[in-house]
Amino acid sequence: MEVVVNNSSVEFSGLLNEESSIEKIKKGLEQAFANSKDKIIRLDFSKVKRANSCGILAWYKILDEFKDGKCIYINVPRWLVEQFNISDFLSERTLVESIQANFYCPSNDTHETLLLTLGKEIPIQESYDDFNLVMKSKDGLDLEIDFEPNEYFYFISSNIKRFKGEAA
Secondary structure, rough: EEEEEEEEEEEEEEEOOOOOHHHHHHHHHHHHHHHOOOOOOEEEEEEEEEEEHHHHHHHHHHHHOOOOEEEEOEEEHHHHHHHHHOOOOOOOOEEOOOOEEEEEEOOOOOOEEEEEEEEEOOOOOOOOOOOOOEOOOOOEEEEOOOOOOOHHHHOOOOOOHOOOOOOO
16 A cells, blocks of 8 residues: 655555555654644545455554544545444544545436535435435536435434534
């Protein structure tokens, strides 16, 4: 896995697995926190193609070592959103700013992945049972959600106070 630090942001690329350098990841986080005046860093996993259980466990343990700072996930790929939804992956010290989501275009039978910002395209709400979002393709065609909103956004509705800024 490659780690690139840009001020208080860390961009990861490659694969997150048992071969990922834990020391390289830790050094990147340490550098980003050192560059951040408010001890808040941004984590971008958009170029990480996938992760296996060993990589996810290692990441969880690494992040737990940085108890003095806060992390904001940006450009979160689907595999990581799914991880947010099946475990207590997000701690009190982590937030999510933007996620990638899959959409379908019935006009030309294609799929697109779009970046959605929480609080903008994705409202912060307690339930997404009746949620619908129509986005436009790069060609200006209507796109439909290609996921189950209540399941995909579960990490938001299950942490509603944190995402509304009400949590301590």
